[in-house]
Amino acid sequence: MMSTPDVDVVVVGLGAMGSNTLMQLARRQVKVLGIEQFEPGHSRGASHGETRIIRTAYAEGAAYVPLAQRAWQLWRELENLSGERLLEKTGGLVIGPTGSAPVLAPITSATAHHLPYELFDHDQMRKRYPQHRLDKQSAAFYEADAGVLRPEKAVRAAIRVAESSGAQVLTGTEVTEIIPDPERPRVRIGHKEIVARHVVVAAGAWLTRLTPAAMSTVKVVRRVFGWFESDHPADYTIERFPVFIRADATDTHVWYGIPSVDGSPVKVAIHFWPGLDEPVDPTAGARPPDNHDADLIAEIVEQTLPGLRPRPVKLQSCMYSLTPDQHFLVGSRADLPGLTVLGGFSGHGFKFSTAIGEIAADLATQGKTSWEIAFLDPERFA
Ligand SMILES: Cc1cc2nc3c(=O)[nH]c(=O)nc-3n(C[C@H](O)[C@H](O)[C@H](O)COP(=O)(O)OP(=O)(O)OC[C@H]3O[C@@H](n4cnc5c(N)ncnc54)[C@H](O)[C@@H]3O)c2cc1C
Incomplete structure (x- = not known):
């Protein structure tokens, strides 16, 4: 029975x-x-960790684009059903060496799905988003359909x-x-x-x-993210500072940032970095952040976001579940x-x-x- x-x-x-x-x-x-x-x-x-990035011209594969578009609709529906504000549209940048895989990947997805986007060279970036320090060989992909979730x-x-x-x-x-x-x-x-x-x-x-x-x-690994203050907080609001992902030419060093939301300062975190995949037993949880974590993110901030104070005011850790x-x-x-x-x-x-x-x-x-x-x-x- x-x-x-x-x-x-x-x-x-x-x-x-x-x-x-x-x-x-x-x-x-x-x-x-x-x-x-x-x-x-x-x-x-x-x-x-207060915030998450949402994007549409998906660098990780054009097959994700319809899912991202549906997700946007459902986020707005959840906002309506719950009466909570969950999503802020900020626009999004993907920054990397001109012509490199990280900058080309979102273009491939945008082209496949007829999504609007812009490309900025070093000089245009300096005018529009002077918060970022770029060298002459760098460029940025920009899409308006990106933002921050709570x-x-x-x-x-x-x-x-x-x-x-x-x-x-x-x-x-x-x-x-x-x-x-x-x-x-x-x-x-x-x-x-x-x-x-x-x-x-x-x-x-x-x-x-x-x-x-x-x-x-699946490998469960630890990641750390931090919050960074500025002497000019008005430059880092959701209106002035789009979410961004930044990578080197090989796409092995990848980090991202999120504007100041709900009174918290700018968040910066490493997505991928050689040698950083420390395995985690989920029962024990991810080890809390230490000085080594603070130093690594501080160095990135110091080199690429000169308007932020490089020492994080707060750090947190979390777990990534990585498939091959x-x-x-x-x-x-x-x-x-x-x-x-x-x-x-x-x-x-x-x-x-x-x-x-x-x-x-x-x-x-x-x-x-x-x-x-x-x-x-x-x-x-x-
Ligand atoms: C630091 C960090 C930054 C990220 N940034 C982004 C970003 O900007 N944009 C983006 O799209 N994604 C981002 N991600 C990825 C995204 O946040 C995760 O993919 C997503 O949150 C995973 O959700 P989940 O429900 O699978 O896991 P979880 O949120 O971990 O949920 C699993 C739940 O299951 C519960 N559970 C587990 N075992 C049991 C059990 N035996 N009994 C009962 N309950 C159980 C746990 O307590 C937990 O609440 C980020 C992830 C991290 C860690």
Whole structure:
């Protein structure tokens, strides 16, 4: 005899991806339960730090552009549903050596999807964005459709909307095991087992423990970000200082910055840097920032953003879940029947979390989605 399900869908983990999945399912009248081991908006995973960049002409691949465009629409919808301001449009720059891969990549995506953009050479940058120090060989790609999201507020807002649409939520509750099954997957919390028709696993870095087979190729590594003050704060507001990503010609040294938002100073962080991928055990969490972290970011700021004071006023650490090709894992696996996996967001997933929530709701209820996500297949490394 097959056991009666307690709910239609369980969503494990209520960070960026889980909170949006929960909301999408609840708004479709699906009986859904979300389980989070900490409190929504906590700072131990990957969805904290006050701000996240959203872009559209996606350097990481033209296939992301439709998802980014859908995500923008859904961010505005979440703002309307929750009454919270979550997104500020600032425009965005990608800065690098003229003709280098980092500057060409967003042009490829913009061209493929007919997106408007501008290219600035060194002299134009000096006039328009003198906050950046560039050498003569550097250039910048600019798109207006880029901006800043407020991650903690966004996660809490999605959960609130989900609850008001009928979702049940358990916080401070750890899922200790997920038992895959094509008809009745189950989730264990303490001695209790919850039977569902489908389970969405959105456990961030902890996916490596909950579904080790799916995540065997994923590396969880530490990253640090810092906030920097200026003697001229008016030059770094969302109106005057677009979000930016900056890279060297080989695209191996990559860092980014976010204007002053909600009274916090400018945020600068390293995305990729040789030798920086320190492995993290998610149970222990990412080690707190130290002087070495402060010195490295301070040096970048001193060399490239002369109007900022180079010593950070605050630093924080977080976890990246990196896949080998840095594309996400979204979908099912033959060895995990009854489950949808959302993981491996490789340090660039937040902006898409509204769209990923919609896709996960499709997969959980229909087993398919009309969105083109074959390139995110969790089995592609098998
Ligand atoms: C420093 C930093 C900067 C970034 N900058 C950007 C950016 O500018 N733009 C962008 O688009 N992306 C950015 N990213 C990436 C983006 O933030 C992440 O891809 C995204 O937040 C991942 O969301 P998630 O839901 O997968 O993980 P998380 O937010 O970590 O959520 C997973 C949740 O699952 C819960 N959980 C885990 N295990 C269990 C369990 N057993 N039981 C119950 N609950 C559990 C955790 O507590 C957690 O709340 C950045 C990431 C970092 C770390």
